[in-house]
Amino acid sequence: MITSQGPDPTSDPADSASALTESTVKSDAALPPQASRKYLVYESCLMELFERCARCQRACAVTTTRLGTLVSVEQLCSHCESSRRWRSQPLVDQTPAGDVQLSAAVYLSGASFSTLHKVFKAMRLQMFPYDTFCRYARMFVEPAVVHSWRKSQEVMLQQLSQQDKVPLGGDMRAHSVPLGGDMRAHSPGHCPKYVSYTTMELSTNTVVDVQLVQSAEVGSPHMEKEGLKRSLALLAARGVTIDYIVTDRHTLIQEFLREENIPQFYDVWHMEKSIVPFVTRLSKKIDKMTKKKGCEKVKRWIPAIRNHVYWTAASSQTGPERLAKWTSLLNHVRDVHTHQDPLFPQCLHTVGNTRDKRKWLSAGSRAFDRLEKELTRKSVLKDIAQLSPHYQASSWEAFQSTVLQFAPKDLVSPYLGTLCRLYLAALHYNENADGGRAPTSSGDPLLKRRSPKSRTGESRARPLKTEATFRYVDDLMDLIMEKVFVDPSSYRDEILKLNIPPDRSSQ
Missing domain, CATH: 3.30.420.10 (Ribonuclease H-like superfamily/Ribonuclease H)
Structure with missing residues (x-):
C-alpha cells in the first residue's frame, strides 16, 4: 500500500504542470529540425534503452559513435542477429542538424562561443570545436x-x-x-x-x-x-x-x-556633454581659490545649466530664439528674470521670493565673469544656434x-x-x-525609478518596457x-x- 507523504519540497508545481501539458501534445516528428523540442539526456540513461535486444530481450553489444553534438548508437544481438542503428538527431546532407542549429543559435543571439564552450565543458556536454562553428557561420x-x-x-x-x-x-x-x-x-x-x-x-x-x-x-x-x-x-x-x-x-x-x-x-546630448564638463572643471578651479568668496556658487548651477541646454533646444524654433534663451541664463543666475532681447523678454517661470538668496551670482564677481566668458564663447553660441529642436x-x-x-x-x-x-x-x-510599455492596472504607463551613478543625488522616472x-x-x-x-x-x-x-x- 502506498501512502501519501505530501508534496516533494524540491519539486516545482510549474514543472509538473508543464510536464502534464506536454505529455498530451502530439509527437513533433513531422516538424522541421529547428522547430522540434530538444532535451538534455545523460549517457547512462540513454544506454538503458539499448542494453537488451528489442526482439529476444537478451543482452547485446552496443557501440556508440559521436560527431559533434550527435551520438549514434549501434545495437547488435549475437543471439537473434538483429541489429539497429539510432541517431540522437537528424542528418541533413550527412551533417548533424543540431550542430548547424546550435552554431546559428549562438551567432544569432550574440552569444560567445568561448563562453558557451566553457559551460558545455563544465557540464561535460559534448560539443564541436571552434573551427566547425566558424565554418558553419561562414557557409x-x-x-x-x-x-x-x-x-x-x-x-x-x-x-x-x-x-x-x-x-x-x-x-x-x-x-x-x-x-x-x-x-x-x-x-x-x-x-x-x-x-x-x-x-x-x-x-x-x-x-x-x-x-x-x-x-x-x-x-x-x-x-x-x-x-x-x-x-x-x-x-x-x-x-x-x-x-x-x-x-x-x-x-x-x-x-x-x-x-x-x-x-x-x-x-543636445553631445552639446551638453561638452559644456557641463568644462563648467565642472571651472568649479574645481574655483574651489581651489579659497581666498576668493563666491566662486564656489558656480557648482550649484551645473544641474540648471544642463537642463537649460535641453530646454533651449526643445522650446525654440529658430537659431536666434535659441541664442536669446541661452543667454538669458546669465540674467537668471543673478536673479534677473526680464531680458532685453525681444525674442525672449521674460522668464517663463513664476517669479517669487527665494528662500536661499546665497545661490545668486553678482555681476562683476569673479564667478560670474568666468561663467559668462565660457558660456558666451563664439564657438558655444554657434553650436547653440544649431541645436536640434525636434x-x-x-x-x-x-x-x-x-x-x-x-x-x-x-x-x-x-x-x-x-x-x-x-x-x-x-x-x-x-x-x-x-516596444510596448508595461501598463498599470489603470492603463497608465508603469514607471521605474533610476538613479544614474554619473549623477549623484539625481533620480528619474522612466517608463518600464515590456520584454523584447x-x-x-x-x-x-x-x-x-x-x-x-x-x-x-x-x-x-x-x-x-x-x-x-x-x-x-x-x-
Missing part, C-alpha cells in the same frame, strides 16, 4: 544574415521613398525624411580598426543603414565622414529625400554637409547598447563577421524600437535550415557582391 549563418538585412532594408527604403511625395488636393506635396547619424569605434583606443556609421530615421525610430569602414580604406580621421557619405549615397540612390540630419559636431561632417547643402542640427540621439545611444550585445569591443572579428553582427543588432533594434521579442531569430533559423543549408549558392552570391576590403595584415 550558412552569415549569408542568411546579409540576405535578411538586405531584404528588410529594401522594404524600409521603399517605404521612405514612397512617402517622399504625399498627395494633397490633387497635387503632390514633398515629404522629406529626418535623419540621425553617428559613429561607433569597434575597438578600444584612439586608432580603431573598424568604425561603423549608423543612420536612423528619427520619426519612426528605425535603423535604415549601417556602414562599416576599415581604417586602411580612408585613414582614421576620415572614417566617420566616409560612413556618412556611403549612407547618404545609398539613400539618394533609392530616391529618399532628406529634410535634415542630426549629428554630433565633428568638423569634417560639418564641412561635408555644407558642401552637400544638407541642413544639419546638433544633438529629435535627439537618445535612440542612437539605445541602439549602441544593442550593438554591445552582439559586437562587444573586446570581440575580435573579421570585416564580414563584424558587419553581420551589426546587421543583427539593427534587426533586433528595429523589431523592438517601439526575437521573431527575427525564428525567421533566420527557418531561412538557414530550410533554404540556405539546402542550396547556399544564391545566398553566398550576395556575400560576393559586398565590397569587403582586404584585411590590414594582407598589406
Whole structure:
C-alpha cells in the first residue's frame, strides 16, 4: 500500500504542470529540425534503452559513435542477429542538424562561443570545436544574415521613398525624411580598426543603414565622414529625400554637409556633454581659490545649466530664439528674470521670493565673469544656434547598447563577421524600437525609478518596457535550415557582391 507523504519540497508545481501539458501534445516528428523540442539526456540513461535486444530481450553489444553534438548508437544481438542503428538527431546532407542549429543559435543571439564552450565543458556536454562553428557561420549563418538585412532594408527604403511625395488636393506635396547619424569605434583606443556609421530615421525610430569602414580604406580621421557619405549615397540612390540630419559636431561632417547643402542640427546630448564638463572643471578651479568668496556658487548651477541646454533646444524654433534663451541664463543666475532681447523678454517661470538668496551670482564677481566668458564663447553660441529642436540621439545611444550585445569591443572579428553582427543588432533594434510599455492596472504607463551613478543625488522616472521579442531569430533559423543549408549558392552570391576590403595584415 502506498501512502501519501505530501508534496516533494524540491519539486516545482510549474514543472509538473508543464510536464502534464506536454505529455498530451502530439509527437513533433513531422516538424522541421529547428522547430522540434530538444532535451538534455545523460549517457547512462540513454544506454538503458539499448542494453537488451528489442526482439529476444537478451543482452547485446552496443557501440556508440559521436560527431559533434550527435551520438549514434549501434545495437547488435549475437543471439537473434538483429541489429539497429539510432541517431540522437537528424542528418541533413550527412551533417548533424543540431550542430548547424546550435552554431546559428549562438551567432544569432550574440552569444560567445568561448563562453558557451566553457559551460558545455563544465557540464561535460559534448560539443564541436571552434573551427566547425566558424565554418558553419561562414557557409550558412552569415549569408542568411546579409540576405535578411538586405531584404528588410529594401522594404524600409521603399517605404521612405514612397512617402517622399504625399498627395494633397490633387497635387503632390514633398515629404522629406529626418535623419540621425553617428559613429561607433569597434575597438578600444584612439586608432580603431573598424568604425561603423549608423543612420536612423528619427520619426519612426528605425535603423535604415549601417556602414562599416576599415581604417586602411580612408585613414582614421576620415572614417566617420566616409560612413556618412556611403549612407547618404545609398539613400539618394533609392530616391529618399532628406529634410535634415542630426549629428554630433565633428568638423569634417560639418564641412561635408555644407558642401552637400544638407541642413544639419546638433544633438543636445553631445552639446551638453561638452559644456557641463568644462563648467565642472571651472568649479574645481574655483574651489581651489579659497581666498576668493563666491566662486564656489558656480557648482550649484551645473544641474540648471544642463537642463537649460535641453530646454533651449526643445522650446525654440529658430537659431536666434535659441541664442536669446541661452543667454538669458546669465540674467537668471543673478536673479534677473526680464531680458532685453525681444525674442525672449521674460522668464517663463513664476517669479517669487527665494528662500536661499546665497545661490545668486553678482555681476562683476569673479564667478560670474568666468561663467559668462565660457558660456558666451563664439564657438558655444554657434553650436547653440544649431541645436536640434525636434529629435535627439537618445535612440542612437539605445541602439549602441544593442550593438554591445552582439559586437562587444573586446570581440575580435573579421570585416564580414563584424558587419553581420551589426546587421543583427539593427534587426533586433528595429523589431523592438517601439516596444510596448508595461501598463498599470489603470492603463497608465508603469514607471521605474533610476538613479544614474554619473549623477549623484539625481533620480528619474522612466517608463518600464515590456520584454523584447526575437521573431527575427525564428525567421533566420527557418531561412538557414530550410533554404540556405539546402542550396547556399544564391545566398553566398550576395556575400560576393559586398565590397569587403582586404584585411590590414594582407598589406
